[in-house]
Amino acid sequence: MRSEIVWMIVGMGLVTYIPRMLPFVLFKGKELPPFLQGVLKNVPSATLGALIFPGVFFINEDIWFGVFGAAVAFIAAYLGANVIVVVLGSIAALSLYSFII
Amino acid sequence: MAELAMNKTHPEFKRGFQSGVSIAIGYAPIAITFGLLAKTTGLTFGETILMSLIVFAGASQYISLSLISLGTGVFEIILTTFIVNIRHFLMSAALNEKSEKGQTINKAVYSFGITDETFSVAAMRDDTVTSGYMFGLNLISYCSWVLCSGVGFYLGANLPQTLQESMSIALYAMFIGLLTPSMKKSMKVVFLAALAACLNTVFTMTTELSTGWAIVISTLISAVLVELIEGMKAKTGEEEDEK
Numbered sequence: 001m002r003s004e005i006v007w008m009i010v011g012m013g014l015v016t017y018i019p020r021m022l023p024f025v026l027f028k029g030k031e032l033p034p035f036l037q038g039v040l041k042n043v044p045s046a047t048l049g050a051l052i053f054p055g056v057f058f059i060n061e062d063i064w065f066g067v068f069g070a071a072v073a074f075i076a077a078y079l080g081a082n083v084i085v086v087v088l089g090s091i092a093a094l095s096l097y098s099f100i101i
Numbered sequence: 102m103a104e105l106a107m108n109k110t111h112p113e114f115k116r117g118f119q120s121g122v123s124i125a126i127g128y129a130p131i132a133i134t135f136g137l138l139a140k141t142t143g144l145t146f147g148e149t150i151l152m153s154l155i156v157f158a159g160a161s162q163y164i165s166l167s168l169i170s171l172g173t174g175v176f177e178i179i180l181t182t183f184i185v186n187i188r189h190f191l192m193s194a195a196l197n198e199k200s201e202k203g204q205t206i207n208k209a210v211y212s213f214g215i216t217d218e219t220f221s222v223a224a225m226r227d228d229t230v231t232s233g234y235m236f237g238l239n240l241i242s243y244c245s246w247v248l249c250s251g252v253g254f255y256l257g258a259n260l261p262q263t264l265q266e267s268m269s270i271a272l273y274a275m276f277i278g279l280l281t282p283s284m285k286k287s288m289k290v291v292f293l294a295a296l297a298a299c300l301n302t303v304f305t306m307t308t309e310l311s312t313g314w315a316i317v318i319s320t321l322i323s324a325v326l327v328e329l330i331e332g333m334k335a336k337t338g339e340e341e342d343e344k
Binding site: 001002004005006007008009010011012013015016017019020021022023024025027028029032035037038039040041042043044045046047048049050051052053054055056059060065066069070072073074076077078080081082083084086087088089090091092094095097098099 | 122123126127144145147148151152155156157158161162165175178179180182183186187188189190191192193194195196197198200202203205208209212213215217220221222224225263264266267268269270271273274275276277278279280281282283285289290293294295296297298299300301302305306315316319320321323324325327328331332
C-alpha cells in the first residue's frame with residue numbers, strides 16, 4: 001500500500017465519521033426546542049423523497065428502466081409487501097424487462 | 102451482568118440484523134462496481150478494502166476514484182468527501198431524537214455505520230432505536246459493503262451484465278418500500294417526501310450543487326416548511342376553537 005493513499009483514506013474516514021458522530025455527543029441528554037424537534041422528526045420522510053428522486057431516473061441510460069422498477073416497487077409496497085419482497089420483486093421485474101427489451 | 106446485558110440486547114441485535122438484509126442486497130452491486138472501478142483506477146486490493154473498511158460511504162468513495170484518476174490532490178479529495186458526507190450530520194441529529202436515552206459511547210461507536218440506507222431503515226422503524234438494533238443493522242450492511250468491494254475487485258468484470266443492471270434498482274426499491282407504508286398512513290409524509298423530491302430534482306438539474314448538498318438543502322427546506330405550515334394550521338385551529 002502506498003502511504004499517500006493510506007493517509008488519504010484515513011482523512012476521508014475522519015471527515016466522514018465526525019459529522020456522523022457529532023450530533024449524538026453534542027445533543028446528548030439535551031431537550032431541543034419543540035420546533036427543532038418537529039423539523040428533525042420530518043427529516044426521515046423528506047430525506048427519502050430526495051434520495052429517490054431524481055436518482056432513480058439515472059440508474060440506466062434508458063430512463064424507463066428506473067421508472068418501471070420504481071413503479072413495481074411502489075405497487076408491491078402499496079399492497080403491503082415486506083421491504084425485502086419489494087426489493088427482490090423489483091430486481092426480478094427489471095431482469096424480465098431487460099430480457100424482453 | 103454481561104450475560105444479562107446480552108440477553109437484553111440480543112433480540113434487538115437480531116431484529117436489526119434482519120432489517121439490514123435489504124441493505125446488504127442493495128449494497129452488493131454498488132460495492133462490486135466500486136471494487137471493479139478501484140482496480141481500473143489503479144488501487145491495490147489492500148487499498149480498495151481499506152477504503153471500504155474506513156470510509157464506508159458509497160458516493161464519496163466513487164467520487165474519490167474519479168478524482169484520483171484526474172490526478173487531484175489528497176487535500177481536495179478529503180475536502181470533497183467532507184462536503185459529500187456532511188448530510189449525515191442531519192441524519193444523525195434526526196436519529197438521535199429517536200434513539201434510546203443514554204448510551205453515549207455505544208452511539209459514538211454505531212454512528213460510524215450511519216449511511217443513507219441504515220439511517221432510512223432505522224428512522225422509519227416504529228419502535229425506539231436501540232443500540233443493539235443499530236449494531237445488528239450496521240454489521241450486516243458493513244459486511245456486505247466490505248466483502249462485495251473485495252469480490253468486485255477480483256470478479257467484477259466477470260459478473261453477468263443484466264443481473265448487475267437489474268440490481269441497481271435495489272436501494273431505490275428499498276427506499277420506496279420504506280416510504281410507501283408511511284405515506285398511506287399520513288398525508289404529511291406524502292407532502293414531505295414530494296416536496297423534497299421536487300426540490301432535489303430542481304437543484305440537481307439546474308444548479309452546480311454537489312449531490313450531498315442538494316439532498317441536505319432539499320430535505321431541510323421541506324422539513325422546515327411543512328413544520329411551519331403545520332404550526333400555522335394548529336394555531337388557526339386553536340383560534341377557531343376559541344371563537
